[in-house]
Amino acid sequence: MFQQWKKKYWLAVLLLTLCSSSSTAYAQLNIFACEPEWAALARTLTGDAARVYSATTAQQDPHHIQARPSLIAKVRRADMLVCTGAELEVGWLPLLLRKSGNAKIQPGQVAYFIATDHVSLLEKPTVLDRSLGDIHAAGNPHIHLDPYRVQQVAVALVSSLVIIDPSNKNNYLENLRIFTLEWREAISQWEKQTERLRGKRIVVSHNSWIYLERWLGLERLAVLEPRPGIAPSSSHLGKLLTQLKLRPADMILHASYQNDKSALWLSKKTGLPVVGLAFSPADKENLIQWFDRLLQQLLSAES
Amino acid sequence: MSFEGLDFAILGPAFFVGLLILSTHVPLGQEVLKRGIIFIDLAIAQIAGLGVIAAYRFGWDIHGWEVQLVALNTALIAAVALNTLEKHYQEFQEALIGAIFVLAATASILILSGNPHGGESLKDLLVGQILWITWEQLLPTALVTGFIFLILFSFRQRLNHLGFYLVFALAITNSVQLIGVYLVFASLIIPALGSIGSKNTLLSAYLIGAAGYGLGLILSSLLDLPSGAVIVWCIAIMALLSTLVRGISDKSHDSSPMS
Numbered sequence: 001m002f003q004q005w006k007k008k009y010w011l012a013v014l015l016l017t018l019c020s021s022s023s024t025a026y027a028q029l030n031i032f033a034c035e036p037e038w039a040a041l042a043r044t045l046t047g048d049a050a051r052v053y054s055a056t057t058a059q060q061d062p063h064h065i066q067a068r069p070s071l072i073a074k075v076r077r078a079d080m081l082v083c084t085g086a087e088l089e090v091g092w093l094p095l096l097l098r099k100s101g102n103a104k105i106q107p108g109q110v111a112y113f114i115a116t117d118h119v120s121l122l123e124k125p126t127v128l129d130r131s132l133g134d135i136h137a138a139g140n141p142h143i144h145l146d147p148y149r150v151q152q153v154a155v156a157l158v159s160s161l162v163i164i165d166p167s168n169k170n171n172y173l174e175n176l177r178i179f180t181l182e183w184r185e186a187i188s189q190w191e192k193q194t195e196r197l198r199g200k201r202i203v204v205s206h207n208s209w210i211y212l213e214r215w216l217g218l219e220r221l222a223v224l225e226p227r228p229g230i231a232p233s234s235s236h237l238g239k240l241l242t243q244l245k246l247r248p249a250d251m252i253l254h255a256s257y258q259n260d261k262s263a264l265w266l267s268k269k270t271g272l273p274v275v276g277l278a279f280s281p282a283d284k285e286n287l288i289q290w291f292d293r294l295l296q297q298l299l300s301a302e303s
Numbered sequence: 304m305s306f307e308g309l310d311f312a313i314l315g316p317a318f319f320v321g322l323l324i325l326s327t328h329v330p331l332g333q334e335v336l337k338r339g340i341i342f343i344d345l346a347i348a349q350i351a352g353l354g355v356i357a358a359y360r361f362g363w364d365i366h367g368w369e370v371q372l373v374a375l376n377t378a379l380i381a382a383v384a385l386n387t388l389e390k391h392y393q394e395f396q397e398a399l400i401g402a403i404f405v406l407a408a409t410a411s412i413l414i415l416s417g418n419p420h421g422g423e424s425l426k427d428l429l430v431g432q433i434l435w436i437t438w439e440q441l442l443p444t445a446l447v448t449g450f451i452f453l454i455l456f457s458f459r460q461r462l463n464h465l466g467f468y469l470v471f472a473l474a475i476t477n478s479v480q481l482i483g484v485y486l487v488f489a490s491l492i493i494p495a496l497g498s499i500g501s502k503n504t505l506l507s508a509y510l511i512g513a514a515g516y517g518l519g520l521i522l523s524s525l526l527d528l529p530s531g532a533v534i535v536w537c538i539a540i541m542a543l544l545s546t547l548v549r550g551i552s553d554k555s556h557d558s559s560p561m562s
Contacts, residue, residue, distance in 0.1 A: 066529035067434035069308025069520070076310070091426075095435040101312070233416065 029165050032075055032105070034083035034093065035062050036280045037144040038115060038153075040287050042082050045158055045175045049168045053078075058280040059257050065092045075100035078111075080164055082157065085114030086121060086141035110163050116141055118156035119149040122210050144280070146211035147187050150287065154179055186288050190295055197298065203244070203272070205254040205263045208279070216298075221249050224262050232262070244270055251301055255279035275301040308524035316441060317433045317530065321516035323444055324478045325490055327451045329508045331471055332491035333498075339397060341492055343385065346400050347472050348479040348487070349407040350381040352429055353414075360414050371476075378476045382468035389464060433482040434530045440481070447477045482531065489515075489535040497542025501549055515541045 029050035033039035039054035046052070053074050056062050062084070065071075075081070075096055083089055097106060105111045121139025143149045158176040162169045198217040202209075205224040213220050222240050225232050232240075249272055254263045256276035267274045277297050281290035308314075335341055354377025355370055363369075385403070389396050451474050454462070462470070478487050490512060498508035515538030523533040 067432040067531075068527055068529055069310070069313050069434065069524040070305055070527045072313045072434060073307040073310055076312075077307075092435075095432075099313075099435055099437055 029079045029161075029168075030074075030077050031080045031082060032078035034081075034089050035144070036282070037150075037287065037290075038082040038084070040281045040285065040290065041150065041154060041157065044179055044286055045154060045172060046161065046168075047171060047175055049165065049171055050080075056280075058278060058282050061257060062088055062280075063091060067092075067096075072096065072099055075105070076102050078102060078105055080111040080113060080160070081105040082113045082115070084116055084141050084143070086116040086138040088116075088141040110160055113157060113160050115153045115157075116143060119143055119152050122214065123207075140207070140210050142208045143211055145209060146215050147183065147190070147291065148215070149211065151180065151183055154183075182288065186291065190291060193299065194295055200251070201247070201249040203240075203249045203252045203266065205252070205258065205260075208255060209253060209277075221247065224252070224266060240266070241269060244272075248272075251275050253277060253298075273301050305525065305527050308527065309521065313434070314520045314524065316436045316438050318516055318520055320433065320436050320441060320444060320481060321490075321520075321534070322513060323441070323448045324482060324487070325494070325509060325512040325516070327448050327455065327474050328478065328487065328490040329494050329512055330455055330505065331474060332495035333504065333508065334467060335471075335491060336495045336499075340389075340400055342397065342400050342404060343471065344475050344479075344488055344491055345484060346385070346404040346407065347378050347381050347475045348429060348484055349404055349411070351375070351378040351472075351476050351479070353377065353407045353411050354380075356411055356414050374480075375473065375476050378472035379469060382472040383465065386465045386468045429479060429484050431479060431481045431483045432531060433486060433534070436481060444477060444481060447473065485535055486531045489538050493535075493538045493542045497545050501545070507545060511541045511545050512538060515539075 028048075029046065031039075031042050031046065031050045031052045033042055033052060033054045035056055036054045036058050039052045042050065042052045055071060055074075056065060078100075081097075083093060103109075116138065121141070121143065124139035125137065143153070154176060158172050161172045165172075194216050199219060201219045201221050202213070203222045203224060204220060207223045207226075209218075209220070212218070222243060224240070226236060248270075252263045252266055252272050252274045254260050254274070254276055256278055257280075260274065260276060263274045266272070275297060278290060278294050281287060285293075335343060351374040354373050357377075358370075358373045363373075381403075385400065388399050392399060451470055454466075454470055458466070475487065478490075482490075494508035494512040494515075495504075497511045498504040501507040516534055518541070519534030519537035520530060522528075522537060523530040526533070
């Protein structure tokens with residue numbers, strides 16, 4: 001028993017000495033983003049005024065996250081939190097916030113910024129029925145795939161930034177002005193490029209593309225895995241195949257971070273091309289570069 | 304290397320919960336090892352999860368402590384069933400436990416195909432994450448631990464088979480939700496395994512476990528890796544080291560009278 005106590009004591013001493021040497025004081029704002037798309041947006045809008053950290057990468061599923069000590073450390077030190085909301089992070093963000101004990105970024109504070117609070121959501125279920133599956137009660141959260149909604153989020157984000165860090169107000173407003181100009185330019189270009197995709201019929205492996213579908217005018221014929229996380233039943237797959245025989249699709253879409261097994265299976269059965277799309281921006285990529293890449297992936301599969 | 308995660312406020316609760324869980328799981332693990340039923344924790348945890356999703360399936364809208372109650376009750380029923388099996392089919396006990404684990408896991412899939420919302424609860428029950436634990440959560444765990452500790456060390460001689468299974472079910476239902484199946488399995492089996500042959504098996508198993516948790520938490524901060532998985536590896540390394548050290552000292556003991 002004494003041995004055990006001694007061990008605990010030494011560990012505590014070791015931990016305390018190590019962490020006391022690592023505290024830093026910067027005038028920069030620390031922003032904790034839940035997903036890389038909001039990290040990229042925050043980086044563009046703050047420039048040098050903030051250090052931005054993303055909890056997940058483009059290769060990760062934002063629904064799930066493994067607890068690492070550095071993650072909690074980052075939240076403890078954050079001055080602002082930028083996340084998607086609409087239950088996307090419901091599995092880990094509340095735990096992380098509770099564990100962090102950081103009063104500045106708790107729900108209700110200005111620095112607790114939830115992107116889906118600032119746009120209208122699609123696929124809001126009219127009847128909440130548990131039997132319908134893992135549907136988000138608030139609506140589909142993957143709004144970053146619609147550039148118009150991203151623009152709305154950018155405006156809201158800057159109004160919050162101005163409240164949190166008024167000394168950099170002019171910076172933020174100027175960054176927003178430049179972003180808006182470039183973004184509008186990019187949108188009109190993308191819409192020209194993707195004109196020929198309008199009306200294309202797609203099959204998706206998960207229902208996470210609704211905003212992109214609406215924006216580009218894609219028609220979704222079917223979802224391969226109707227319930228996220230649960231393998232489709234054989235009768236569902238059978239129905240899918242007959243349905244596609246009667247009314248063929250043009251391509252099968254899936255997020256490149258996800259397993260493409262089911263998409264490849266369907267492709268083998270139907271001969272349709274499979275397109276893996278970058279669901280989120282990569283490290284250091286800004287939103288315009290990422291959308292460029294995403295749309296190129298879509299266009300190259302179709303041609 | 305990153306030092307920012309090395310913060311007592313972050314790692315402290317995780318370390319203490321580790322010590323609490325070790326205090327009951329190490330003696331339980333030695334018992335499990337003695338009886339040769341090492342996969343019993345996986346089976347019981349999975350059945351507890353099955354109980355919760357079955358409750359959802361039958362339309363109970365349960366939350367918080369009600370979930371705990373359902374999970375615990377199912378685990379206790381499983382304990383009684385396993386005890387009965389041990390009485391009648393002792394030679395196939397391990398195989399039966401394995402089969403029960405697979406049946407419980409696949410039964411959850413079948414039930415979930417109609418009701419995926421239970422999936423979140425099942426996941427909550429099976430993949431606790433040690434780092435999310437806060438100081439406030441330590442109190443109920445400490446109470447459960449104290450209760451189990453009392454039973455284990457005051458009635459150990461009188462604890463019959465059924466008693467062992469019931470205590471085990473209570474311990475597992477509590478710990479799996481906090482630290483996850485992998486870490487529970489590691490805390491049960493690896494220190495018990497690493498301490499075989501030492502003079503005071505209980506003490507060396509405790510030391511292996513405590514050192515594993517401490518080192519694992521520190522390493523996961525420095526290397527920025529998920530804590531649970533790093534701790535499992537550190538417990539294993541500690542157990543291996545202790546076995547090696549004992550092997551060497553045993554050899555020198557053996558050879559000393561010859562020289």
